[in-house]
Amino acid sequence: MTHKFLKEVCQEVSKYPRPVNSLGSTYTKDLVKEFAIKNNLPLSIEEHRSKTTPTHFFLKAKKLVKLNILNEFKEHVEGKIFIVEIEKLKYINTLQDYIPILLIKDIVDIELYKDKINDIKPKAVIFSLTTIDTNFYQRVFNFNMPVFSIGYKDLEYIEELTYITLEPIKEEQIEIENISFDIGRGPIVYVITSISSKDDSYGSIYSASSIALTLGIAQSFCKHYNSDFKFRFFFTEEDSYNFESIQKHISKNLKHVYYAISVFNMGWTNKSCFYEDAHGDNSLYMSEKFYKYAKSINQNIFFLKTKTMSFLHAPFKNKDVKTLMLGSYPCIVSNTKYDNIESVRFEELCSWFEILSGFLRRFHAL
Structure with a gap:
């Protein structure tokens, strides 16, 4: 029934x-x-005014080319500007006058070269996935320096460019809505997920x-809760x-919060x-317990760290809340135009349910 x-x-x-603030977002809320x-x-519903910057803008070339903003700009x-395969960066000592376009095979590749990219100090970085033509949005x-992504097929429209100027987009004020509900009593464990997607992705x-x-998981706890x-x-x-x-939410709701778990x-x-992410260590104790529990029920799972990626649990770290970051990674189609219902591996979703619901039911035994 749950599946x-x-x-x-x-x-x-x-x-x-x-x-x-879209139709789809309202429908889901x-x-x-x-x-x-x-x-x-x-049920708790909060509305916060939040500063936001559009996540893309257009570069003038043979045609307008969409650049996606992946960090602060x-x-x-x-x-x-010049186009280079990311593996060739090891032969380059400096790029201080350049904005290179890096050709990479997988999102993991840019993480592998993060230190090298920082060392050679380009003005900015634009990268393009070579294995799939899509606009890529994952935050890094x-x-x-600013990091942007570009669709692979758009490279032909900017090959003739030798110099580019990139101007930041003005920040906007938007209304962000957070929704939460509680099950049970005792010290609080957050289970955090995003409602959003990009405007060209389901x-x-x-x-x-x-x-x-x-x-x-909430439905199963409504039927049977013992924690x-x-x-x-x-x-x-x-x-x-x-x-x-x-951050605004936890500034007013941190009392008795001990753990925060994000899923994507x-x-x-x-x-x-992930026992470590771009914002530092997650709870090694809890991460190891989760990993060992998943293995104990014969589930395949990676135990890893990332220096370029994080998620919604990150603000809790600064408040000394123990954190756990769970996700399927890498996932090259995530939040792209190819990320639709036909792409979902439902057997994996059901597998995640068995692992996380079972782990949370045994949480008191930690």
Whole structure:
């Protein structure tokens, strides 16, 4: 029954793209609220005004080419441009006058070369995936310069350019909505997921599957709850680089919070538990416990660290809350135009449900 519920919710959420304050986002928020009301759960709804910068702009070339902003971009940059395979960077000592376009095979590649890129000091970096032609949106951290992505087919339109100037886009004020409900009593454990997707993606793998997983676990706890912890299921539209609305939330809601778990890409292979991310260590103790539990029930999972990626649990770290970051990684199609309901691996979503719901039910034994 639960597996059917997971699929139905994922399909329902995947009907529309879900950028902040969109029809799809509103539709999904209403779905979450209706779930809480139907199950008589105490519902909390917060609205925060948050600064945001559009996540893309257009570069003037043979045709207008879309550049996606993957980290902070606050200052004008300009420089010479050339296209280079990322493996060739090891032969380059400096790029201080340049904005290179890096050709990479996988999103993991740019992480492998992060230190080298920072050492050779380009003005900015634009990268393009060579194995799939799509606009790529995953946030990256710990680069000392702005990082952008570009679709592979768009390279032909900018090959004749030798010099480019990039101007930041003006920040906007938007309303961000956070929704949460609690099950149980005791010290609080957050389970955090994103509602959002990009405007050209259905985000079925990225966030629809995570929403389905979170509601599926909540539904199972409504039917049978036996724990010394209170579980707070937290859904947010937050999509900014600095997690502003989440920081505002935890500034008023931190009492008795002991753990924060974030989930993403629940509808894909490569299940991963991150003991470290771009914002530092996650709880090694809890990460090891989760990894060992997954292995004990014969589930394949990676135990790894990343220096360039993070997620919605990050603001809790500064408040001494123990964190756990779970996701399927790498997932090259996540939050792209190819991220739709047909791409979801439902057997993986069900597998994630068995692992995380079982782990949370045994949380008191940690």
